Amino acid sequence: MGRLFVVNLEGKIYSCKHCRTHLALFEDIVSKSFHCKHGKAYLFNKVVNVTVGEKEERLMMTGLHTVADIFCVGCGSIVGWTYDTAHEKNQKYKEGKSVLERFKVIGPDGNSYWGVGHQVHGGSDADDA
Secondary structure, three states: OOOOOOOOOOOOEEEEOOOOOEEEEHHHEEEEEEEEOOEEEEEEOOOOOEEEEEEEEEEEOOEEEEEEEEEEOOOOOEEEEEEEEEOOHHHHHHOOOEEEEHHHEEOOOOOEOOOOOOOOOOOOEEOOO
């Protein structure tokens, strides 16, 4: 498979909770008002050290989107999803951006977000961005 190339970030970093691989910077957060089945999720302009899964159509709380799951390159854990296409005009700002699920990452302060227990939300998307 070859050597794994990992980008090391500097600053306030979000990293994989399993292997601590750097994923994103605090300054790249677009919105903290997203939700997923584990609780909070953040929309980022840029993420690194992820592989992108297959694109699929998902009906989310804000409409139909073409998305792909994203996986940590360090350990293979799913850490969120990326938006390819937003089919609603008012959701186009999401295209090319990625969501990291807070339950699956460690924040800049070194703490994990423990989510909302077993509560399941209606879909993985923002309720207001």
